Structure formats: structure tokens, C-alpha cells
Amino acid sequence: xxxxxxRESAMRLLFEIGYNMDEKEDILNxxxxxxxxxxxxxxxxYIKDIVSGAMGNLSAIDLKIxxxxxxxxxxxxxxxxxxxxxxxxxELLYTDIPDGVAINEAVELAKSYGEEKxxxxxxGILASxxxxxxx
Numbered sequence: 001x002x003x004x005x006x007r008e009s010a011m012r013l014l015f016e017i018g019y020n021m022d023e024k025e026d027i028l029n030x031x032x033x034x035x036x037x038x039x040x041x042x043x044x045x046y047i048k049d050i051v052s053g054a055m056g057n058l059s060a061i062d063l064k065i066x067x068x069x070x071x072x073x074x075x076x077x078x079x080x081x082x083x084x085x086x087x088x089x090x091e092l093l094y095t096d097i098p099d100g101v102a103i104n105e106a107v108e109l110a111k112s113y114g115e116e117k118x119x120x121x122x123x124g125i126l127a128s129x130x131x132x133x134x135x
Contacts (some may be wrong), residue, residue: 001038001039001040001043001065002043003043003046004105005043006039006042006043006046006047006051007046007087007105007109008109009031009035009043009047010046010047010050010087011029011053011083011084011109011113012083013028013042013047013051013068014051014054014055014083014086014087015068015079015080017055017081018049018082020081021078022036024051024055024101025069026104028047028048028051028052031047032044032047032048033064033086049095050087050090050095052075053090053094054087054089054096057090057093057131058086058093060088061086061089061093062074062086062091064089064129064133065077065082065085065089065125066087068124068125068128068129068132069121069125073113074094078114078118080113080114081110081114081115081118081121081122084106084109084110084113084114085106085108085116085125085126087109088102088103088106088122089126090103091097092126092129092130092133093115093133099130103123103126103127104132105132106122106123106124106126107119107122107126109122110122111125
């Protein structure tokens with residue numbers, strides 16, 4: 001697997017957890033257990049850290065998303081866009097992944113999985129988070 005595929009797996013897990021918040025640990029652990037043979041140690045650690053970290057900081061992440069989404073509450077954002085945003089905002093705020101990489105990868109996920117305007121929506125929010133949250 002590589003970082004791109006690991007990021008995609010983390011996004012899919014965050015998407016699934018978005019529908020089943022009460023089962024977040026079970027969903028993550030089941031995925032990791034079922035894919036142990038397919039994941040390198042780096043992939044395993046990345047997926048576990050990103051999903052656990054995003055869920056552990058969900059309130060702060062969702063607050064940032066709402067702050068920069070111009071009047072959109074998280075419950076109005078499509079579940080796939082929300083999963084992508086949660087992953088990327090976590091990377092922007094809580095990891096040493098370069099902002100440009102986190103934003104670009106999120107935009108690519110939005111192009112692949114989201115609706116027609118998802119990539120520009122995701123890009124706009126993440127650019128604002130990047131510009132304002134750390135500086």
C-alpha cells in the first residue's frame with residue numbers, strides 16, 4: 001500500500017464511522033485486524049493514528065470545518081465530503097504532514113469520491129484552515 005492508499009482507507013473508515021459513531025473503535029479495529037497482512041507497519045500506524053486522532057479531536061475539527069464553511073453546519077455537509085475534511089483538518093492541525101500535501105490529497109479524494117463541486121468546496125475550507133489555524 002502507499003500513503004495515498006492509506007489515506008484513502010482512513011477516509012473510508014471515517015466515512016463509515018460517520019454513520020456509526022458508537023462503533024468507531026470496533027470499525028477501526030475490525031479493519032486493522034482484517035488487513036494486517038496487507039498493511040506495512042507504516043500504513044498500519046498511519047491509518048490507526050489518523051482515524052483515532054480525528055475521532056479523538058472530532059469536536060475541535062468539526063468546529064474548524066463549520067467556522068470556514070460559510071454557514072454550513074457539519075450535518076448539512078455530505079458524509080463523504082465531511083470524511084475527507086475531517087481527515088485533512090486533522091492532518092493540518094495535528095500532524096507534521098505539509099499543508100500543501102494534506103490539501104492536495106484531500107482535493108484529489110474529493111474529485112474521486114465527491115460530487116461535482118466537492119473538490120472546490122474542500123479546497124476552500126482547507127485553504128482557510130491552513131492560513132488561519134496555525135499562523
